[in-house]
Amino acid sequence: MFSKIVAELDNKVVRMLFESYGIAKNCESYLESTTYLLRYLKYNTPKTKETSMVFPPHTDKTFTTILYQNHISGLKVQTRDLQWITLEFPPSSFVVMAGEALRGWSNDRVLTPIHKVIMDINGSETRYTMGLFTFLKDDKIIEVAEELIDEEHPLKFKPFVHLDLIKFFDTERGRRSQNLVEDFCGV
């Protein structure tokens, strides 16, 4: 039930995104090809400062990620100008984050932020999160729409299949990459 409601929220956000770029016509084929993964995470309070980073910095390899947490915060996100900000979001709200595949789809207009989880060493409560992770299944081609290409934004990425991006991440070069989509399918 939870995942159904959050998947509906995801679909709404994705529709808004496509509409905002004037390419609503492409949206349904993406939504039809979307597959979802729900994950629960539990973070105990750290015993020492060294163990307070309970999820190291990373980007999600998804199309979109939606996170829901209990009343214990800890998610930190890096902005475009490399500042770390702590996201405080109450249990009645969700965070939507762009994954690497969405960065590719958007011709690098949408930021796929590096994020991490740091638990307060003075805290006494467990943090729980639920994440809904979306992926484009099978051989659905993720392709930059012409509307997203202009002089200021020349085409940056060749068409790709999401699973191939994930397979690339699973290689030595992929894991070391600081710029996953570019290294995988940069023009």
Ligand SMILES: O=C(O)CCC(=O)C(=O)O
């Ligand atoms: O628990 C969180 O707030 C973040 C989890 C996360 O970044 C992930 O599962 O990829």
Ligand SMILES: [Fe+2]
């Ligand atoms: Fe993440």
